Amino acid sequence: MRHLLWSLLFLLAVAVLVKEWRFKRAEKVYTLASGRVDMCLACHKETPGKAHARGVVGCADCHGGDPLTVEKARAHRGMVKNPADLRYADRSCGRPECHPGYPERVKKSLMATNRGIITILRYYWGEIKDFHAEASVEVLMRTGETSTALDYFRKLCGTCHLWLPKEKLPGFLKKKGGGCSACHLVPGKGPGKNPHPKLTRKIPVENCARCHNRSGRIALTYQGLYEDEQYGAPIRDGTFGAEELEDGRFVERIPPDVHFKAGMSCVDCHVQNETMGDGKAYAHLEESLEITCEACHEGLGRTKKGTPLPNLIIKNGKILLRAKLTGKLLPVKRPDPVACRHPVHRRLACWACHDRRVPQCFGCHVRRSAGEKQLDKLSFRETPGLWEEFRSYMRLENPTLGLYRGRVTVLVPG
């Protein structure tokens, strides 16, 4: 018995020695600027950008895991690749010392709920009578609720919302969704083969265009891209020579929006309350929209809901706008005193005259093949029913004008 005991103790001592020899110890205890310990830095050299700089914000602050050990398995337990996903954002981006309250606001925003899209679909397809009905992608994902209109939404529209986990869907859809990171992430530049993406408040147009490229095609037209008839012409070297979007649609170059030409991004006009939500659950886009042309061009400095525009500067009677991405000071033209102020134009919205090109998609129709299957983008499963969209033709013409809430405005079929 005694021999066995000493033998076991000897074996244990050997095992401890071997384990210790194999253990890759850290050189030192790594601390952040705040003095907090973050042992992730012993192995990870990534730099996620200035605002979340390495050594300032700890890896585990966002990604979870155990920052107090260098044992890989234990350190990585409970980690999330995309901490900005709305499922985790309360504990990562929205933690009390970082951006408290933001995830709650974003979750109520239309980009997260898709309430407008869902409600309009169901309303016009005769499924509901309330144009302002409650609806949310998150609820659809959680409950699996479906109907004809919802099945259409699930299969064709359900890729452009903030609840979509990043990299969950195949192909070009991989880049969509991801909660806060859907907008605030730009590719990193190094070091290493897979550099950490950078987190930014300077949202480039490409990020917005990842979703806002259908229906009104606003982000395409803004950049001077027109989704044409899809012939792919001109044919060069036996293949389509036309410029192609990530999703395979062909586009032609047209003169871009004057704001884009001046180096402005979407976020130069669209304020945080519009994009990230102001805490209220709106049913439709026009309810959440705040910015007006007058806010800048009349020098009001505030949106129609009173949100100040800090990048608008009025100096010596001149109106200037500091572009958020480039930092450049841009002169802002005041409205033409003759044309814009003429009494006959009093009911015209600015864009009724200034929007020269609006893509118009006519003869839009859809077909559902009940015998075939298609990927449900909310449940990530193939379910019966294949939806296909068709259209008769596209036109890039002077837009049709019509009356909406007492103002002459642009009407876009599509």
Place this chain on the structure above:
Amino acid sequence: MNSGGKRPKAASFLRYRVNPRVSWALAAAFLVAMISGLFLAYPFSETAPFISTVGLENVVPFGRFFRRLHYFSAWLTLGFLFYHAAESLWAKAYERRTAGRWLALTLSLVLILLIAFTGYVARWDETGRLAGFIAESLSLKIPYVGKYLNGLLFMVREGGVHRPYLFHLYASFLVLLISGIWHFRLRRLPAEDLGLVLLLCGLLAFLLPVGLHAPGPYLLVKGPWFFVGIQEALRHAPPEVAGLVFPALGPVFYFGVRWPRVREIALGGLVFWSLLYGGFTLYGLLR
């Protein structure tokens, strides 16, 4: 030792006394905790307690193993101690002890729990730090002697882990010295028992990690497992009751068992208190 020069068999001990194997295991576990603690004391710095504890885990050679050995041996010490205390009542050990000695033994129970508690505080992670703050607040609630007791044991808001750490060291030596001389003979500790406990602690330390609790915006931080009962009770009663009277009742009942006139009440109270404290602990741990 009997006349034949051989140690009396365990069976003859059981008739009147506690199980010697468990008792020696308790002494051995405490000794292992003391020795492993001495190794840890070298790289540990009370001016940067949390950083040096993380350093022990990740930077210091064999630091990880010795920290776990210290943790599990202390854990076993508490486990064996509770068993030993219960078994002593079963074996009616109070009948063979003077009042002073029984009081000293009862107080040693409290002292060992305080040693374990200050050990948790000394590592200064989220569990330890907050447990220290709670303990300091509770000790200050004790009438008359509260501030002196806090000065002796905690004072963490003012001095960090300085006092809990010193108490952890000094009290450990004191308990080993006093009980090793008067309660059991440390020099008679059987090598096999020490080896067995060392093997058990070593295996646990080799196989099971002992994590640290990183600071963060937690809404719930649980203290050391033997403290969770008090922590849970604090949710339901004022601090004076839940944090002082309630935990003090256990040792009081244990001490009271020695006197035949109140024995039945004390034993009943002790059983009820143990069930209540155990229930609170379980509920708190599962929360």
